[in-house]
Amino acid sequence: xxxxxxxAVAWPYANGPRHIGHVSGFGVPSDVFSRYxxxxxxxxxxxxxxxxxxxxISVQAEREGMTTRQLADKYNRVIVDDLQGLGLSYDLFxxxxxxxxxxxxxxxxLGLWKNGYVVPKTTMGAVSPSTxxxxxxxxxxxxxxxxxxxxxxxxxxxxxxxxxxxxxxxDPRSRINGETPKFVETExxxxxxxxxxxxxxxxxxxxxxxxxxxxxxxxxxxxxxxPRAITRDLDWGVPVPLDGWRDQPMKxxxxxxxxxxxxxxxxxxxxxxxxxxxxxxxxxIDPEALSYYFMGKDNIVFHSVIWPGILLGHNGEGDxxxxxxxxxxxxxxxxxxxxxYLTMSGxxxxxSRNKVIYVGDFxxxxxxxxxxxxxxxxxxxTTDSDFTWDExxxxxxxxxxxxxxxxxxxxxxxxxxxNGAVPTPGTLTDLDHALLTTARGSFDVxxxxxxxxxxxxxxxxxxxxxxxxxxxxxxxxxxxxKDDPERRDTVxxxxxxxxxxxxxxxxxxxxxxAQKVHEALGGSGVWAAEPEVREVSEEGGPDYPVxxxxxxxxxxxxxxxxxxxxxxxxxxxxxxxxxDEKLGAxxxxxxxxxx
Numbered sequence: 001x002x003x004x005x006x007x008a009v010a011w012p013y014a015n016g017p018r019h020i021g022h023v024s025g026f027g028v029p030s031d032v033f034s035r036y037x038x039x040x041x042x043x044x045x046x047x048x049x050x051x052x053x054x055x056x057i058s059v060q061a062e063r064e065g066m067t068t069r070q071l072a073d074k075y076n077r078v079i080v081d082d083l084q085g086l087g088l089s090y091d092l093f094x095x096x097x098x099x100x101x102x103x104x105x106x107x108x109x110l111g112l113w114k115n116g117y118v119v120p121k122t123t124m125g126a127v128s129p130s131t132x133x134x135x136x137x138x139x140x141x142x143x144x145x146x147x148x149x150x151x152x153x154x155x156x157x158x159x160x161x162x163x164x165x166x167x168x169x170x171d172p173r174s175r176i177n178g179e180t181p182k183f184v185e186t187e188x189x190x191x192x193x194x195x196x197x198x199x200x201x202x203x204x205x206x207x208x209x210x211x212x213x214x215x216x217x218x219x220x221x222x223x224x225x226x227p228r229a230i231t232r233d234l235d236w237g238v239p240v241p242l243d244g245w246r247d248q249p250m251k252x253x254x255x256x257x258x259x260x261x262x263x264x265x266x267x268x269x270x271x272x273x274x275x276x277x278x279x280x281x282x283x284x285i286d287p288e289a290l291s292y293y294f295m296g297k298d299n300i301v302f303h304s305v306i307w308p309g310i311l312l313g314h315n316g317e318g319d320x321x322x323x324x325x326x327x328x329x330x331x332x333x334x335x336x337x338x339x340x341y342l343t344m345s346g347x348x349x350x351x352s353r354n355k356v357i358y359v360g361d362f363x364x365x366x367x368x369x370x371x372x373x374x375x376x377x378x379x380x381x382t383t384d385s386d387f388t389w390d391e392x393x394x395x396x397x398x399x400x401x402x403x404x405x406x407x408x409x410x411x412x413x414x415x416x417x418x419n420g421a422v423p424t425p426g427t428l429t430d431l432d433h434a435l436l437t438t439a440r441g442s443f444d445v446x447x448x449x450x451x452x453x454x455x456x457x458x459x460x461x462x463x464x465x466x467x468x469x470x471x472x473x474x475x476x477x478x479x480x481x482k483d484d485p486e487r488r489d490t491v492x493x494x495x496x497x498x499x500x501x502x503x504x505x506x507x508x509x510x511x512x513x514a515q516k517v518h519e520a521l522g523g524s525g526v527w528a529a530e531p532e533v534r535e536v537s538e539e540g541g542p543d544y545p546v547x548x549x550x551x552x553x554x555x556x557x558x559x560x561x562x563x564x565x566x567x568x569x570x571x572x573x574x575x576x577x578x579x580d581e582k583l584g585a586x587x588x589x590x591x592x593x594x595x
Contacts, residue, residue, distance in 0.1 A: 013057075293336045
């Protein structure tokens with residue numbers, strides 16, 4: 001029986017196009033994992049969407065001279081197109097400005113409220129003196145009162161990891177315009193995290209298989225948990241569903257609160273759009289289901305402490321007790337898969353300093369699989385990693401094109417020229433058996449690594465098999481066997497079988513190339529299903545684009561498939577274009593200058 005796997009992918013913020021650092025953390029790792037899980041027969045639900053509430057959206061809208069909704073619509077579509085172009089196989093990629101999302105967020109809020117985990121509190125809110133607008137906590141910067149770090153944010157210190165309030169900061173300043181914020185009294189609802197700390201600690205204590213950096217960071221936060229604001233003074237967000245609050249024009253649920261609930265609301269929307277409104281429960285209520293959350297390291301606290309805390313409170317499992325909320329007993333994350341930062345020539349990507357490589361620009365010039373490969377083999381899986389154009393060119397030319405692309409091209413070309421089809425093998429030698437055994441054995445090795453989200457090691461093993469096949473061809477020299485066609489055909493059949501096996505191993509990483517190899521080997525139909533952009537609507541709301549796909553009929557399966565002799569071959573074209581080595585010095589014309 002197959003397992004159900006929820007792949008919950010961090011929600012990209014819709015105040016601009018996303019850069020390759022973003023997709024190296026949440027995008028490619030989650031898709032490689034999901035494609036592998038489908039290939040081994042598991043029932044995957046991969047969900048996410050654009051995060052569209054909060055002050056930063058309003059600020060960017062003013063800069064671009066449009067309404068907040070217009071800006072959200074604009075960048076939602078840009079991000080949808082980019083992620084679909086990258087081949088991210090979402091079952092649903094939606095947005096947080098849907099009526100469905102509002103309804104699910106409000107249900108979670110009410111469940112917490114009824115169980116006593118949402119409490120009112122008068123606090124000091126930060127306001128911009130020049131605009132009168134509320135400043136979100138993360139848009140206030142200053143010196144941490146705990147460790148002295150001079151670039152701590154108003155919600156937490158990235159240096160010591162402690163939760164903060166903006167009023168705690170020494171010498172606070174607005175990250176928008178540098179002015180000193182004004183603090184005024186205001187009433188808000190807070191999530192009572194201290195009342196959930198005991199249950200969170202017990203739950204985290206059972207997470208023995210998490211990445212050590214994620215688990216240690218999360219456990220260190222428990223000692224200093226404080227109530228965290230769940231509402232803000234702003235007009236762009238989900239209304240508070242309580243009498244005396246829902247009609248207040250400047251009281252909304254905080255963006256961090258509604259965004260994490262998006263995993264659930266997207267699942268609910270997916271179920272409705274696929275004609276089975278209760279289907280989401282198979283991933284959220286069923287105790288046998290598994291859930292994996294993918295994000296960059298700056299989002300760990302929200303997924304390993306705050307979101308689990310919300311779920312525990314909804315389920316009535318904190319110090320206040322309570323009853324299960326209206327959506328049923330919801331499952332907590334089984335694993336939080338956090339990546340580190342991808343930098344560029346040693347520095348963080350920065351839109352404001354024009355040190356950024358946008359996904360759309362990259363896809364236009366280099367296609368999706370070259371980026372997917374770079375992220376898999378050189379991305380920030382467990383430590384920060386650096387992107388340089390020189391390294392990108394080197395890996396594309398010498399690994400993708402020379403090692404894998406050349407193996408496919410010369411194997412299929414020789415067989416196509418001599419036979420026109422997959423040749424019939426003769427008696428296999430020890431050399432042939434050894435290579436075939438290596439290829440077949442790699443399925444367990446690579447699969448085990450992918451199941452633990454070790455992309456670098458998994459791709460390294462797949463490339464090792466490709467390298468062994470290249471050496472086999474060089475040693476066997478089938479081009480010299482014109483006078484021994486049986487041996488030539490045996491060598492070519494063996495090489496083609498390993499090409500097929502390696503292609504299967506690489507399908508989660510390189511789905512676009514995998515489809516081409518499948519067709520070059522005479523295969524038909526879909527091998528690696530691609531996501532689609534679909535225009536959808538909901539009653540009372542505007543149309544919007546989503547990413548969905550038909551992945552259930554995907555033909556690729558995680559196993560060696562014997563190549564039938566006589567299957568017609570297609571004359572191959574180069575799988576990967578080699579890049580001009582001069583590109584390594586500066587990148588394309590549109591690229592920022594490395595420094």
